[in-house]
Amino acid sequence: MVPDTIEREVVLRHPIERVWAALITAEGLSRWFGSVAEVDLRPGGRAYFRWEDLGQESVATITAVEPPRRFAFRWGIEGLPANHELQTLVEFTLEQVPDGTRLRLVESGFAQAADDVAWSAHEANSQGWDAELVDLKTYLDAAA
DSSP states (O other): OOOOEEEEEEEESSOHHHHHHHHHSHHHHHHHSSSEEEEOOSTTOEEEEEETTTTEEEEEEEEEEETTTEEEEEEEOTTSOTTOSOEEEEEEEEEEETTEEEEEEEEEOGGGSOHHHHHHHHHHHHHHHHHHHHHHHHHHHHHO
């Protein structure tokens, strides 16, 4: 059975407002999530990400902006054409905890694609999120 969801949770030793800014601003995103980011921060707005080292880019549609707790967007499934109707939903949820901020990431919707595409995209994004969340922590810690 094709896995439909990627889930990650990390506690960052920073205030929720700081983590929120890293998630929703072009400046913050371009420091840890790819090398270039543009964000029209509103539901229905467009977000653009580019990873120059990988020669990849992605366009997303923002679906939720609930400061400073929830940010979500839909984007294409790797292996399908960029304008394909099938997309996954990426949701970031933040919660203030005694040690800082708990960030929960859930990306869902892989199982709607054909099995070979879904497996490949799920694996690539799982590895990608692991690396990106390390980059987020490194960015926040360095800027503290």
